[in-house]
Amino acid sequence: MKVARALVSVSDKKDLEPFVKGLTDMGIEVISTGGTAKFLKDAGLPITGISEVTGFPEIMDGRVKTLHPNIHGGILADRSKPEHLKAIADLGIKPIDLVVVNLYPFEATVAQRGVSEEVAIENIDIGGPTMVRAAAKNFSGVAIVTDPADYTPILEELQASGAELAYETRKKLAAKAFQHTAHYDSAISNWFSQEEGDFPKHIMLDLAKVQDLRYGENPHQRAAWYSTVSATDPDASLQQLHGQAMSFNNLLDLDACRRCLDEFTLPASVIVKHNNPCGVAVAENAAAAYEKALSCDPVSAFGGVIASNRVVDEHLARLLSTNFVEVLWAPGYTQEALDILTVKKDIRILTGQISRDTCGSMDMKRVYNGMLVQDWDCEADERDSMRVLTTRHPTEEEWGDLLFAWRVAKHTKSNAIILVKDLMTIGVGAGQMSRVDSANLAVARSRFPLAGSVVASDAFFPFPDALEVAVNAGATAVIHPGGSIRDDQALALAEERGMAMVVTGRRHFRH
16 A cells, blocks of 8 residues: 555644654655644645645634545545545545544543543544544555554655555554554543442443563463553553563562552561462561561562562662562662672562552452452551450550551451561461461461460451460450451450450451
């Protein structure tokens, strides 16, 4: 397909001038609209105004300018059908071979704080998507360019081939164009759906591929990583400084690790293995927090994903270098730390403060024939909202450990039983089918004396047996949601054994 005539109408004028100059230098006629035409004419380029083609002025503040048979007839005429070519020839319509369009910045507009409905509506493009879809539909004879990143390769192909574009190029551009309009319509649909409430009748998902992954959870499963598309790339700040490419399981565990880490403002370290925390601690500095977290379960920490909420310095780097670490995330690293850590080629080192504003978004889980949608479990449970049921109240030291344990339980697969002492996990029971099994696991795997520890349960005790396991091991205080028909039995056990019992009124299942 040889390009003789192009239509250019863009909102984003990045890199437009050299591209259009390249077209006109090849003798390609360029038609343009409104602000785009003015921009190109001011650059000294020979441009045909859209009104010269349609015979009508642009009207209604530019709402109507390209919606005309002289434009869409030129785009949609099927070059393989003589009757189409005769129809446009009889009407004096010239074919348009190349359409260069990007759309009004709807997403960027509605992302602004306090933007009015009137302004948002005016940024819904009509003529642009119509031309894009028309050109993409007729890709057998028309090329559609929606991304400024394609200007250079398109121009190079035209210059190398005598103004021709290959079928494969046009088909790839058409696929990209339909993705572009689908994304645009999705953003508009979701904006209107906000009026329907938190769970609208339809939810439009729009995801962009970040990269292909070597495989999924297992080698026989294919996988890729996609990010949520928005006005700004949410993953742009996630930087990998060293190591092999991230895998499916790496990304899954890093997400769990970061969500748990975000619970703490003091220097904290979280170690995750198979999507469960196997060590969590806060301390006076990052190195001390890591040492405490590692000591909880150094066997499970081998090959784990580790996150610190403080810059990694030389001291912490030397501690980390003695362990096999799959993934390490921190807000920053000193040069001395990087020199130590990058000696090992396998460790994946990441940084970047990703925006994690999940409380205003939705948590989605794929099931048969659809999706389960819920709020994220991200609201903080504050001490003043909790109730002490026992005669004995927790000491201040116990309160600190109880609140710490409760935050860790929230990020542990249910059934979750967490044993804590001195602001560090000392026993983790996760993902068991019964709560008493989780309690037995937490106690059995602990490497520390459990006298004076506290215990957290992510849900109520259906029977007092799991609590009995913890108190027999030495736990002196317990925190759980309450709500069982046998709460009185668990409370009676706590009173009998001198435990302090706190109920939160909120459950934290994590499936």
